[in-house]
Amino acid sequence: MTPTIAKIVWTVCVIAWYVIRYPYERKAKRTAVARSRRDWREVTLLTISLSGLGIIPGAYVATGFGRVGDYAFSASRAWAGVAVFALSLWLFRRTHKDLGRNWSVSLEVRDGHRLVTEGVYRHVRHPMYTAFFLWAVAQALLLQNWIAGPAGLVGFGTLFVFRVFREEAMMLETFGEEYRAYARRTKRLVPWVF
Numbered sequence: 001m002t003p004t005i006a007k008i009v010w011t012v013c014v015i016a017w018y019v020i021r022y023p024y025e026r027k028a029k030r031t032a033v034a035r036s037r038r039d040w041r042e043v044t045l046l047t048i049s050l051s052g053l054g055i056i057p058g059a060y061v062a063t064g065f066g067r068v069g070d071y072a073f074s075a076s077r078a079w080a081g082v083a084v085f086a087l088s089l090w091l092f093r094r095t096h097k098d099l100g101r102n103w104s105v106s107l108e109v110r111d112g113h114r115l116v117t118e119g120v121y122r123h124v125r126h127p128m129y130t131a132f133f134l135w136a137v138a139q140a141l142l143l144q145n146w147i148a149g150p151a152g153l154v155g156f157g158t159l160f161v162f163r164v165f166r167e168e169a170m171m172l173e174t175f176g177e178e179y180r181a182y183a184r185r186t187k188r189l190v191p192w193v194f
């Protein structure tokens with residue numbers, strides 16, 4: 001493993017993520033939105049997250065930032081990044097399959113929206129966010145640069161912190177006691193932990 005191969009792996013994994021998402025994005029677009037909380041705050045958070053997980057690391061992969069922020073490359077850290085990204089992609093696929101037409105990129109409730117509580121949603125309420133955190137960790141391990149590496153954790157972490165309570169409030173408003181009971185028996189990100 002070399003820094004160049006690590007950059008190629010990051011790029012291939014991001015493309016693989018989009019290949020997983022694309023068919024669900026198309027399907028979701030065909031299902032009307034009944035209620036939306038996609039306001040300026042959501043757009044800002046999505047932009048911050050996209051910058052940290054896509055634009056900043058993408059610019060680093062393309063230009064190398066003139067080596068500014070690079071530190072000594074460790075092949076074993078990069079291999080750990082490959083394993084974490086593989087786990088993240090597996091979880092992305094499972095979350096998209098389980099959510100199906102109920103998925104939205106933002107805070108939206110669709111026509112005929114159903115509360116999904118099975119599959120990877122059985123033990124955690126936000127497994128797709130777990131997958132994004134795994135992506136961010138993998139990025140930090142693969143792109144060994146002080147700017148591009150941690151950008152994903154900062155970008156996605158910001159979205160998570162400012163979105164998760166609003167999302168849960170929206171779900172509670174929509175599904176009432178069903179969501180309250182679901183929240184009581186599940187954790188947010190890691191099964192049985194938190």
Ligand SMILES: C[S@@+](CC[C@H](N)C(=O)[O-])C[C@H]1O[C@@H](n2cnc3c(N)ncnc32)[C@H](O)[C@@H]1O
Nearest residue numbers: 102104105106107108114115116126127128129
């Ligand atoms: C980007 S998805 C993320 C879903 C979830 N927070 C996760 O991390 O797996 C956000 C949308 O998914 C929908 N959603 C979240 N949890 C859901 C559930 N358990 N069942 C059905 N829809 C859900 C909501 O409509 C929300 O707008």
